[in-house]
Amino acid sequence: MSMEKEVRSNQIIQLFKYTPCLKHLSTLTDCNVNENYISHTFPTLTRLQVKIRESFNLSEIDVFFSDFGRLRYLDINTGFTLLNGYEWEAIIQNLLFKLRVLKFKMIGVFPQESIEQEVGELIDSYQTSF
16 A cells, blocks of 8 residues: 555554555655554554654654564655664664565765764664674
């Protein structure tokens, strides 16, 4: 299923109430997991293609992805630096352990005075044996 309009995190749960056998989802979301967010397991979803329009912190992404433990394919497109390689490694090993393909596109904005160092550290974080 592909949705052109933004779907809030809680609306994804509502979507699965009406489409419980959904295997593929492509959408724009905010990944907002505030105090109103209700965790839900999506047992049939194996492919998620998501555009994230807002920034969020590591604890929010942990909560959001804990609902998608059966994903085999994850494609993320975001307009900001999402996570470094070490953080992705932890998420995949602990929450998305069935994941086989991770594709992501992120645009990072770094302070001009430390751009080389920060970009170098980000790239280094993805150069592990994992």
